[in-house]
Amino acid sequence: MSKISRNADYLISSTIVATFMLAVMSISSAGAEQPADAGKRGIMSDELKRTASAFVNTLTKGDFNGSTTYFDATMKAGLPAQTVGLVWQQLSQNGKYKKTLPPRVEPNGAHTFVFVPAVFGTTTVDLKVVFSGTDKISGFFIVPHTGEFKDAPYVKPSTFSEEKIKVGTGKWQLDGHLALPSGPGPFSAVILVHGSGANDEDESIGPNKPFKDLSGGLASRGIAVLRYNKRTSQYRSSLAKEDLRTFTVREETLDDVLEAAKVLRGDARIDKTKIFVIGHSMGGSLIPRIAAQDKELRGLIMIAGANTPIEDAMVNQVEYIISLDGPGASEDKKNLEHLKEERAKIKALKEQDAADGPNILRAYPAYWLDLRKHDPLKEIEELDRPLLVLQGERDYQVTADGDFPKWKAAIKEAGKDKLCQFKLYPGLNHLFMSGSGKCSPQEYEIPAHVDEAVINDISDWIKNQCGQSK
Numbered sequence: 001m002s003k004i005s006r007n008a009d010y011l012i013s014s015t016i017v018a019t020f021m022l023a024v025m026s027i028s029s030a031g032a033e034q035p036a037d038a039g040k041r042g043i044m045s046d047e048l049k050r051t052a053s054a055f056v057n058t059l060t061k062g063d064f065n066g067s068t069t070y071f072d073a074t075m076k077a078g079l080p081a082q083t084v085g086l087v088w089q090q091l092s093q094n095g096k097y098k099k100t101l102p103p104r105v106e107p108n109g110a111h112t113f114v115f116v117p118a119v120f121g122t123t124t125v126d127l128k129v130v131f132s133g134t135d136k137i138s139g140f141f142i143v144p145h146t147g148e149f150k151d152a153p154y155v156k157p158s159t160f161s162e163e164k165i166k167v168g169t170g171k172w173q174l175d176g177h178l179a180l181p182s183g184p185g186p187f188s189a190v191i192l193v194h195g196s197g198a199n200d201e202d203e204s205i206g207p208n209k210p211f212k213d214l215s216g217g218l219a220s221r222g223i224a225v226l227r228y229n230k231r232t233s234q235y236r237s238s239l240a241k242e243d244l245r246t247f248t249v250r251e252e253t254l255d256d257v258l259e260a261a262k263v264l265r266g267d268a269r270i271d272k273t274k275i276f277v278i279g280h281s282m283g284g285s286l287i288p289r290i291a292a293q294d295k296e297l298r299g300l301i302m303i304a305g306a307n308t309p310i311e312d313a314m315v316n317q318v319e320y321i322i323s324l325d326g327p328g329a330s331e332d333k334k335n336l337e338h339l340k341e342e343r344a345k346i347k348a349l350k351e352q353d354a355a356d357g358p359n360i361l362r363a364y365p366a367y368w369l370d371l372r373k374h375d376p377l378k379e380i381e382e383l384d385r386p387l388l389v390l391q392g393e394r395d396y397q398v399t400a401d402g403d404f405p406k407w408k409a410a411i412k413e414a415g416k417d418k419l420c421q422f423k424l425y426p427g428l429n430h431l432f433m434s435g436s437g438k439c440s441p442q443e444y445e446i447p448a449h450v451d452e453a454v455i456n457d458i459s460d461w462i463k464n465q466c467g468q469s470k
Helices: 045-060 064-070 073-078 081-094 210-219 236-240 249-265 287-293 310-324 330-347 365-373 376-382 403-413 441-445 452-465
Strands: 097-100 104-108 111-120 123-131 137-144 160-167 174-181 187-193 224-228 270-280 299-303 387-392 420-425
Touching: 045 064, 045 097, 045 104, 045 111, 045 123, 045 137, 064 081, 073 137, 081 111, 081 123, 111 137, 160 210, 160 224, 160 249, 174 210, 174 249, 187 210, 187 249, 187 452, 210 224, 210 270, 210 452, 224 249, 249 270, 249 287, 249 365, 270 287, 270 452, 287 299, 287 376, 299 452, 310 330, 376 403, 387 403, 387 452, 403 420, 420 452
Parallel strands: 187 224, 187 270, 270 299, 299 387, 387 420
Antiparallel strands: 097 111, 104 111, 111 123, 123 137, 160 174, 174 224
16 A cells, blocks of 8 residues: 555645554545534534444444445545445454454544544554544544553643633634643743644644643743644635635634734733744744744744745655655555646746636645745844744654755854754654654654653743743
8 A cells, every 4th residue: 555645634734644554544534613503412422432433333343334324425425335344454454353442532623533442463553533523424544552642741730721712703713722830920922833734733643742742841831832723624624615716824824823922912911022933844934924924922933944845845755755665666656756746836836827727736826826935044034033943853854954954054144143043853853752763654653742852942942032040
């Protein structure tokens, strides 16, 4: 089976490669936002557990036609009974099916995940069943078996509280959380800005939640943190009904960052003169634009900030992953060639294409043209506030020998060295989690946490900018 897959979101994720350790198919239509009346329908965790367990029971009996009766319309169209059977057949290659274990539920923004552990021979995997506001299944994944998410050891829940919060107003209002340190305040605060793709507030990837780590870690050290669902995550099905020909990163990300800053400035518990932004991956790419649009921000933090054009980065990533196992399979090569063809189309776009050009890699020309107009390496030259740039040495998506030195060179050329600090972390990957050897997509499916050194360095830097003791 091919190692390479297209991301199921509107825009290509920074992790565009399938990351399933068992190399089995996983298909999801999860993305419909939570209906306003979902609570009135009485769709409770126990009910969803029963539905997920009943679905898995049909699989264990080989009743693949019956399994699709639990799907919503999109899933029925995308995952027919025959394909479900192939998925189960591939799972059985790990050994004879033995049993399922008690399911667990994990709310995730507009969705609810039910994990049903299944034992095949000596291998246990989690059958991840997704619900999006109804009792019909909207997504089905095979993921490595993990337990409940546990906070990193450096997170001290007794030192802060979390409260639900809304970012923005109107049709695109977003759900999020504010982590608030204990004590009187007012507190310095940071806003977390996602990488590309339809990320939830925790920037969940497999069993890992880097934004939840950052939030809990920094809040434990006296810094308030605001994180929220990305618009393309919470409102994916609504966006599908919109005319996206003018959709750019402004609607995808920038507008909501500005709204998040308004939320913090309107909260008396936050020191509105001490608000920072942390941008990860593509969120790091946007740091120069965020700084230009919000002159009141105290400082900016770029973690694995990308400056390579995204269409080039995608090709680079796929070539790297194919190289891990030597020459790729024919399907891998075919997908890579297709990606290169799509990249060529993006490179060939002209301004006149913005109005009615074709959709390329699930985004219209306006999106790609907007990114082309805003070269982050040029725009960073206008930097007028403190900047912290952090990079993992083992990151293959935003690289230590590519993107990282380019930021350094641009800052130096602009004469802004005194405003910036740079730090490279040996052994850390794109999520700033520790590993060894060459990083691969499968690494993201191993439960881990953002390295404590990163938490400490960010905390110390913010406090230094604010004149606070560490």
